[in-house]
Amino acid sequence: MTPLVHAFVAHFGEMGSRWGINRTVGQIYALIFVSPRPLCADEIAETLSYSRSNVSMGLKELQSWRLVKLRHMPGDRREYFDAPTDAWEIFRTLAEERRRREMEPTLSMLRSALLETPSSDEDRVAQERMKGMHDLIELMSNWFDDVQRLDAQTLAKLMRMGARVQKLLELTGQLKPGTKE
Amino acid sequence: MTPLVHAFVAHFGEMGSRWGINRTVGQIYALIFVSPRPLCADEIAETLSYSRSNVSMGLKELQSWRLVKLRHMPGDRREYFDAPTDAWEIFRTLAEERRRREMEPTLSMLRSALLETPSSDEDRVAQERMKGMHDLIELMSNWFDDVQRLDAQTLAKLMRMGARVQKLLELTGQLKPGTKE
DNA sequence: ATCAAATTTCAGAAAATACTGAAAATTCGG
DNA sequence: CCGAATTTTCAGTATTTTCTGAAATTTGAT
Incomplete structure (x- = not known):
């Protein structure tokens, strides 16, 4: 993570609770939002140092808010996520x-x-x-x-x-x- | 508390966390909002079965949101609170x-x-x-x-x-x- | 100024929430 | 339909937040 992205992600983590989502969910969303390409759960867990299962729950929550979208990459069974940018x-x-x-x-x-x-x-x-x-x-x-x-x-x-x-x-x-x- | 008021207060308690305030604060606000006259901290603590100090903190929080107003009753040094009704x-x-x-x-x-x-x-x-x-x-x-x-x-x-x-x-x-x- | 009534503070207990790792379930290529 | 890759579940642990009671502070009437 570049310092710029890190600052953005950290801010979303801190604001999360005020916005009615938790730190993890805020950070996952921020990361996906600024990423130039869809990310899979493992990459997110790795980047943010959260457990795989925590990321899984966070992604579920973000999907329930319709803030991230599930994508599939050809020749890869993993699930990737990106976020509307508009x-x-x-x-x-x-x-x-x-x-x-x-x-x-x-x-x-x-x-x-x-x-x-x-x-x-x-x-x-x-x-x-x-x-x-x-x-x-x-x-x-x-x-x-x-x-x-x-x-x-x-x-x-x-x-x-x-x-x-x-x-x-x-x-x-x-x-x-x-x-x- | 009448059953009607109780239901209203309980709902605000439950929704509190979604709205970014906690259960106590939500209930205190609800109680003051529907009360026909200003209430003092002791009455609130009594009615909701919360400690006096918890009510004190809740009222501080509500004042910081400008959702309740401090009032004084003639000949009574206690602080009373009411809420805008508009x-x-x-x-x-x-x-x-x-x-x-x-x-x-x-x-x-x-x-x-x-x-x-x-x-x-x-x-x-x-x-x-x-x-x-x-x-x-x-x-x-x-x-x-x-x-x-x-x-x-x-x-x-x-x-x-x-x-x-x-x-x-x-x-x-x-x-x-x-x-x- | 005094002092009792009232409010606030705050350290620690209780409760709620978030997080993890291991195990279970699902998915899909072969 | 087998089995490895991936995702989900969930019981237990860790962290955060809320709540309390006792002590400290403030308030205002006398």
Whole structure:
């Protein structure tokens, strides 16, 4: 590993826990991401000094996140892995997986909590707040869904417009501030 | 705790680790969020059966996330805590803190990695990929910044428009698909 | 200033998570 | 279908993180 790659891999190892993956998984991903060619488990284990079995589990985890893809090299039975390099594609995948893992379970818990008949004033207050949370999460979830369908270029343009989008829409009369709904 | 509140608190405890906070912190937050009045550390420790010191640390953590606010009750020297109930405000806070904790460190690592002179073809490939990642993270970061400034109502409207925003902007001629930049 | 009430700190215990090596299972060329 | 190459599983160990209780510190009313 060159010093440049080493620094990148180490950073992903350190950040891993903040991102909800562990050190090994972070480092494996980083290594595959910058590698000019697909890597097999043995090479990864060797490079990062992790046991073969740990790398195997890490690769499973990365596959479940859809962050790495399984490849086969002609005349070699080993499994090789590479990672999408298009940042937008990675972002889409991550957003989708995070929604699925971090938002959906909460959304369904909230949905059923809101169906319960409140047994006290406390419960009524609690349900009110859960309603606010539920509605926002649902809105965000649907928005994500929607926006996922735009192509990367359009999305990039919209992002570069940022808040100016609002001004523009006001002009078209589609978005009048101060109007309900 | 009523069964309704209990279910909510338990869910936040379980999801905590996925969200980058621990079980205690998740439960403390959930409890404060649905409570009709501010709570003091002792009440929280009592209700959740955690030690007083654990609750103290959890509250520190929640304050560092700006998810709970310190309050004082007249004639009582204990510290009470409540949480913003406006879902949009919570979302803004979370987005900002997550950017700060999960994106900024990586952005600065990438910035310095991109300043290095590549020592090989491997490094050149690695830098190319890091550039793609850097540019997207930076774009998202700036977009967040920008969008944070819009008021909740406008933001909600924009989200409800979702992908339709694109169609509308095409009409105004501000966003022509297939045009570079 | 004093002192009791309240909060924080921190070293060590408990719990959860990550990692390894050996054994089991799978895969595929012959 | 045999057997070597490869991957996966899993029980046990190591590491990290969380949690507690006791002691130290801070706070504010008198």
